[in-house]
Amino acid sequence: MLAALPKCGLSMSVCTPEKYPIPAPMRQRADADAQATGAQVSYHSxxxxxxxxxxxxxxxxxxxxxxxxxxxQRLRDFAGYQVSSEMARQGGASEDWVFMHCLPRKPDEVTDEVFYSDRSVVFQEAENRKWTILAVFNALFAKAH
Incomplete structure (x- = not known):
């Protein structure tokens, strides 16, 4: 997402524990893409x-x-990063925020309340990914033949 969204002019906030910083080359590329498109990229812990x-x-x-x-160790390092309705409320997410996850999901990463809620679009996301992958395979196969 960091490689693609700023190129499309979409702003984003990236959050990682301080122990897991975004690699400098990736961050510089995203920042340059954001500047070129008017997007904003912010980094947080x-x-x-x-x-x-x-x-x-x-x-x-x-x-x-x-x-x-x-x-x-990772579970200790990511303590406090579990996505929950309370996190979204306390942090001031927009009223109609939605949740995405690339799957497979572990309960440490997101509460059941969010994962199985109407806010969650994880299964639509997976379906879209499936068709995107098939389209790429089809294009590669057609090009090869």
């Missing part, structure tokens, strides 16, 4: 600041495949 005025709140998995040995 406080989730409440990051969700301020947010229309969409997105989280990713905290422990990726192959990182299982880091799970206990």
């Amino acid at each position: 406080d989730p409440l600041q990051a969700v301020s005025n947010a229309d969409i709140i997105v989280t990713d998995t905290w422990v990726s495949m192959g990182m299982e040995g880091e799970k206990a």
Whole structure:
């Protein structure tokens, strides 16, 4: 998202624990793209600041495949980052905010209340991703033949 949204002129707030900063080259690219399109990109370590005025709140998995040995430490490092209705309310997210997640979801990352709510578009997101991937495969196959 950081690589694409600023190029499209879409503003975003990025939030990570201080121990997991956005790599400088990625941040510089996103900032340059944002400047070129008029988007705003802000970086935070406080989730409440990051969700301020947010229309969409997105989280990713905290422990990726192959990182299982880091799970206990990552869960400690990401304590306080779980997306919840309370976080959105306290941080001042927009009234009609929606939630996205790339799946698979772990309960540490988002509460059941949010994940299974009307605010959640995770299953539509997964469906859209499926059709996008199939379209790319189709284009590559057509190009190869």
